[in-house]
Amino acid sequence: MSSTSAISQTSGTASGQAHKKLAILGCGKLGTILLQGFLEHGLLSAAEAVATVQHEDRCESLSASLGGVAVSTNNRESVRGAPTVLIAVKPQIMAQVLEEIAPAITPGTLVISVVASTTLAFLQEKLGKDVAIIRAMPNTPAMVGAAMTALAAGKTTTHEQLESTRKLFESVGRVAIVDEKHMDAITALSASGPAFVFVILESLAEAGVKVGLPRELATTLAAQTLYGSAQLALQTGHHPALLKDAVTTPAGCTIEGLIELEKGGLRVTLMNAVIKTAARAKELMSNG
Known part of the structure; x- marks a missing residue:
């Protein structure tokens, strides 16, 4: 079986798309990154995907890319x-x-949301109890x-749908299956963490x-040191x-050097950055 089985198939056509497998709504930075990863790893072909953007003048150039x-x-x-979806x-x-x-x-559709602070309960309420819902935070x-993606599944999501979603996101990095209660903390630590x-x-x-050091060499040394340390x-x-x-x-x-880091409060500053970001994620959820 080919890797394209990671996404369910349909025999119908829509918007000129034969055997449409995946629709990505909001193909901005993250949506584009994910779709490119899915395409490059052979999880679907360009003819099996559709994408949307907010402004029509972006359609042609994004399609070409x-x-x-x-x-x-x-x-x-x-x-x-x-x-x-x-x-x-x-x-x-x-x-x-x-x-x-x-x-x-339609009932049975799998809807994956990578939108921060949007709960499974909210998604289920808006789309109906027969729709499978998964929250993803890449x-x-x-x-x-090299992504880190957390997945939290709704009550109507089947094991097969969760596994197919895992395969999708494993094409762009590591995946962890988590309880939804951890999503705000994950947003702060791994989604905002790259910044x-x-x-x-x-x-x-x-x-x-x-x-x-020359700037280019200094940047390479620093980046490889962070990469190697993480590995x-x-x-x-x-x-x-x-x-x-x-x-x-x-x-x-x-x-x-470590003494200077302690003097500067690096440790507590990083901790507070994650704590404040998690609080903001929770605030956005409450406001939503």
Whole structure:
């Protein structure tokens, strides 16, 4: 069986799409990254996908960049006949989009939402109790196949639908199946986390320039150091403190730098960044 079985098929046609498998609503940065990953890993072909954008002037250029995927501004027509729908719109317009597409969503359709702070209960209420719902929270390293995605399934979602969704997101990185109650924290740690890491990367590179390194070399050294350190933590499973201690020799260079990090409050600043971001995610959910 080919890898394209990760997405259910339908024998019908809609919007000129034969055997349409997937509709992505809101093909902005994240939606485009995900669709490119699915296409590149052979989970579906360009002819089996449709995508939507908010502004019509983007349709032609986006379609060309995605190898001919049909792109329009019509969300309702795009989901019609698609067994799997992935929603990647901004949280502020989520309710409007759900109301627009609900009449075209049939029982048994799998709807995957990557929209922050939109609960399974809200999605189920808007789309109906017979629609399978999964919340997914990926991050932008999906662009290079290194995403971290969390999945939380609704009550009507089958094991097969959850597994097919897992396969979709495994094409762009790692996947964890979680309880929905953790989603705000996951939004803060892994979805917003790349922004925090890039600040650290930028700071390390700037420091390299300050001590005499060419900027390009400093950036490469800093990026590879972060990448290698992450790989070491993932592959060994060792606690970060143990890995840190392995680098830190008595009366050596590293301990001097660690003391400065403690003086600057790096540890508590990063903790507070995640805590504040999680609180904002919860606030957005309440306002929604």
